[in-house]
Amino acid sequence: MGFFWEVNNLELKDYFKPIYEVTVRDLYSPSRKNSGIFITKLFIAGGSHHFVLPQGIVKAEHVETQRKIYNGNFEFTPELKATFHKVDIDSLASFYRQAIPDGRVRDVMRNFGVPDDVDKNPDMFCKALAYQFEAFVQSTTQEASDIVLIKYQQLQEIGDKPSTAPARTKYPSDVPMISPNQKSVHQISSHDKDVIHEWIIQNRGKREWRGRRLYFANHADVRPRAVSNYVDIPDTKPGEYIKVATSMDARRHEGKTVCHWIMIDDQGDDCFPNSSTFDFTLIAEFVYVPKKTEV
Numbered sequence: 001m002g003f004f005w006e007v008n009n010l011e012l013k014d015y016f017k018p019i020y021e022v023t024v025r026d027l028y029s030p031s032r033k034n035s036g037i038f039i040t041k042l043f044i045a046g047g048s049h050h051f052v053l054p055q056g057i058v059k060a061e062h063v064e065t066q067r068k069i070y071n072g073n074f075e076f077t078p079e080l081k082a083t084f085h086k087v088d089i090d091s092l093a094s095f096y097r098q099a100i101p102d103g104r105v106r107d108v109m110r111n112f113g114v115p116d117d118v119d120k121n122p123d124m125f126c127k128a129l130a131y132q133f134e135a136f137v138q139s140t141t142q143e144a145s146d147i148v149l150i151k152y153q154q155l156q157e158i159g160d161k162p163s164t165a166p167a168r169t170k171y172p173s174d175v176p177m178i179s180p181n182q183k184s185v186h187q188i189s190s191h192d193k194d195v196i197h198e199w200i201i202q203n204r205g206k207r208e209w210r211g212r213r214l215y216f217a218n219h220a221d222v223r224p225r226a227v228s229n230y231v232d233i234p235d236t237k238p239g240e241y242i243k244v245a246t247s248m249d250a251r252r253h254e255g256k257t258v259c260h261w262i263m264i265d266d267q268g269d270d271c272f273p274n275s276s277t278f279d280f281t282l283i284a285e286f287v288y289v290p291k292k293t294e295v
Contacts, residue, residue, distance in 0.1 A: 010146040012136055013072035018111035019096065019129065020070065022104035030056070035070040036063025038099075045095035046133060047088035047276060049178040050080060076142060078283070079185040085258055085276040087134040089127065096126035112148040121156065128152040170271045175205035176263065178277060179241070185281045188250055195224075197259075197280050198245040201233075209236040211266030214244065214278055218260040224282055225249045226259075233263070250282055257282045 020038050028037050037058055040051045043066075054062050068074035100108060105122045112132075114125070128151035135144040169175075178184075179200035186195050203209055212233040216226050227247040236242050248259070261278040263271045 008146050009143040010132070011072065011143055012076055013070065015132060015136065016070050018108050019100065022101065022108060023099040024101050027099050028058075031058040034058065034060060034063065034067070036060060036066035039063070039066035039070050041095065041099075042092070042133075043083075045088070046084055046092045046130075046137075047086065048080075048083040049277060050083040050184065052177065052179070076136065081137045082185045082256075082258075082281040082283075084137050085279045085281070087130070087137055089130045089134065092130040092133060093123070093127040096129050097123060100126065109152075112146070114149055114152060118152075119156070124155040125152055127155055170265070170269055170273070171207055173206035174271060175203075176272065176277055177202045177204040183280075185283060188282060188284050195248045195250050195282065196245055197248060198243060199231075199278060200241060200243050201236075201278075202241045203236045203238050206238050208238065209233060212236075212271070213264055214246075214261045215264050216246075216259065217262045218258075222257050222259065224257055224259060231261075248282065250284055254284050257284075 016035075016039070020035055023033070023038060025033055027041070028034060031037060037053065040053050040063055043051050044053070051063075051066060060067060065074055069076065069080075100122070102122060105125060106116070106120055108129075109118075109120065109125055110116070112129075128148050131151045132144070132146070132148045135147055138144075179202065182198065182200040186197065188195055199214070214231040214233060216229040219226065219229050225248065227249070231244050231246050233244060234242055258276075258279055258281050260276070261280075262275070263278060265271055
């Protein structure tokens with residue numbers, strides 16, 4: 001038998017609070033419990049590389065922007081939302097499952113309006129929480145419809161089908177990390193001829209990169225054109241940073257376009273399947289330029 005609900009709008013800070021308050025302290029080790037660390041790890045789990053967690057003990061001042069996002073004092077801008085491209089539901093649900101202790105799952109369920117007489121399934125509930133965050137990313141405002149209860153019921157009714165997605169990396173211990181200083185969204189005019197995008201990438205794994213290239217994977221499906229669909233990556237040892245760039249022709253382009261780039265090896269294989277790590281977004285506005293008339 002189903003249950004009934006009334007869909008209301010939810011603010012981001014009211015979404016974060018009941019989850020953060022019950023999170024296990026091991027999530028923050030070796031640091032103290034800190035909302036900025038929570039938001040950083042949430043972003044990373046959701047597929048955004050906008051924030052990077054500093055090594056060692058993390059103090060409040062190291063994650064000040066993230067703390068403001070948690071408190072609702074920093075706007076969840078379109079630029080921030082675009083860093084997700086596509087929210088990684090499974091990864092974010094897994095993060096919540098690790099962060100919320102079993103004994104507190106029911107408390108969080110109550111906060112999101114799930115009645116006590118409804119069966120408790122922590123895995124499905126954490127997935128419903130992940131879908132709620134996706135709703136915030138997709139919203140054009142600072143609010144989103146409160147869909148946790150709806151999604152939880154749907155997951156209970158249809159079941160949680162196992163993912164058939166391929167492995168995240170072709171090679172073991174291969175980890176790329178985008179610098180937080182990299183620009184991931186370009187606001188442009190449809191009259192702009194060239195847009196330069198620069199990647200700042202760190203090899204955070206244990207494997208040296210040799211013969212790697214970036215490839216414009218969706219070039220045939222979008223209007224902006226790159227000067228080349230391939231960008232060579234210099235040999236990069238673990239721990240090293242590299243900077244590479246491409247030039248995009250954005251003329252006659254209007255609206256939002258995600259340019260999907262992947263890293264390939266010397267055999268042309270995708271090193272990080274299903275990853276949006278190297279994507280960037282072009283947001284073009286049409287600007288009317290009146291023709292000059294003779295007086």
